[in-house]
Amino acid sequence: MRSLNGDLLLQRLAAQPGNKRYTRLYNAVRLSILDGSLPPRTRLPPSRDLAQELTLSRNTVLKVYEQLLAEGYLEARAGSGTFVTDSVPDLPPVPATPVQRQPEPVSPPALSQRGMALIANASAGPRQWGAFMPGVPDVSAFPHKLFAKYLNRFSRQPAPQHLTYNSHPGGSRELQQALVDYLRVARSVQCLPEQILITEGIHQALDLVTRMLCNPGDSAWVEEPGYWGIRNILRMNDVNLCPVTVDEAGMLPPDDMLTVPPRLIFVTPSHQYPLGSVMSLSRRQQLLAIARRQGSWIVEDDYDSEFRFAGQPIPSLQGLEAGAPVIYIGTFSKTLYPGLRLGYVVFPEPLAAAMMTAHAEFYRAGHLIAQNALAHFITDGHYSAHIRRMRLQYGKRRACLVALIEQHFGDGALHPFSSNAGLHVVLRLPEQVDDVRLAAIANERGVLVRPLSRYYLGSRKETGLLMGFSTLPEEDMRQAFGVLIACLQTHYPALRLTAEEENNVTDSRPS
Ligand SMILES: Cc1ncc(COP(=O)(O)O)c(C=O)c1O
Incomplete structure (x- = not known):
């Protein structure tokens, strides 16, 4: 039967x-x-x-x-x-x-091989808002009314050049200037407005950089584990992905990797994604030296560095040496909200003009009204004020989540590379737990954690869960955490959590 x-x-x-x-x-x-x-x-x-x-x-x-x-x-x-x-x-x-x-499913033969590979490896899930969703800021805290005033101001009588095709190579001049000033102070990035290209976020920037700088068969170093959004972009451009191990001081290139020079080196030096380490100064210098020697470009993905909850901000790699071979990429997705779809690239001077032309060719840039509104929102001080407010909020939420993790899983459960920054933490799980399955079960119950093992390309993986703390107020966190514990206990009844957990967690399984 x-x-x-x-x-x-x-x-x-x-x-x-x-x-x-x-x-x-x-x-x-x-x-x-x-x-x-x-x-x-x-x-x-x-x-x-x-x-x-x-x-x-x-x-x-x-x-x-x-x-x-x-x-x-x-x-x-x-x-x-x-x-x-x-x-x-x-x-x-x-x-x-x-x-x-x-949506009508497209039958596989209708797609190109490239298209089929893309669909098979697609990474963006449909659920992006809920308890413990990693990498998404508290979008409900954005000052929408205030921002609407800026949008209104520029929408009422827009200049014709804000409404036509590509009249501002690189994006709004005002936003470029506002970013030059902001990035110099906040991120130690050195640049002129002409070096800044406004994009629809980091993802688009990675696509542009890869298409313009790699030939088929070239290699690119990516962090292991690392941001999975980059993988499809590289594969679609027939670039070989070379996973490079990450330790507590960031990307660690072994000597034998140096025989095949990478065209691009993708790193998240200020806050390694997803484990959280900060790249040490000696590693930064080593990486810059490798890039200079081999003619590679370092792509610095600075996706969430505004959110550090202790100590000073970590300065960018781009600003460490004059004329560094670094393409610096940032986003408003974490500081404001991802649906805004605005980000920026700071190109080394020799690349800037070609990249602006290519950007116009590939994507036909637009949204100048929103870009101008954002420029004034920044120069009037609202951007920094919003970041300051959210930093305080997220700092408290992170502390609350870390306390819950330590209480229920013990001291070693928070990943040791974790730094007091960003929008998520990594909870390490015992080896016998299948993190992909656990995440699927938890998602089913509305708890949107992500399995750590999925962030690895190679077969040596750690298991764990990425847990975002930014979307959930402290008072709701314990209940959502209880749901996760209940999922774990139902599916792994033999697993022993810390003694405290058994006394404290209220099982919120439906009766
Ligand atoms: C490391 C990293 N880089 C880039 C991005 C994407 O940024 P954007 O929304 O600007 O495309 C993310 C999104 O989560 C990320 O985690």
């Missing part, structure tokens, strides 16, 4: 994030019957067991079973359980609530 595949159901539940739990389970079971993943005569597990496996309430499972029995997908056999019927209805019944439009 066949039995039901819990992993398949978990995947199907996770694929419909907006729906209620009942609807998600109903759709998941019904679709599995219709597409044959649950063939006729398959026995469904008792409602109690399925509820436990999927961390849902038993009531939800019972209601779904009842509905599918009523619709003729399932049949109950006295004394032996619930089964998929022999004669499954061909057409799904008309649902009582409107169906959410699903």
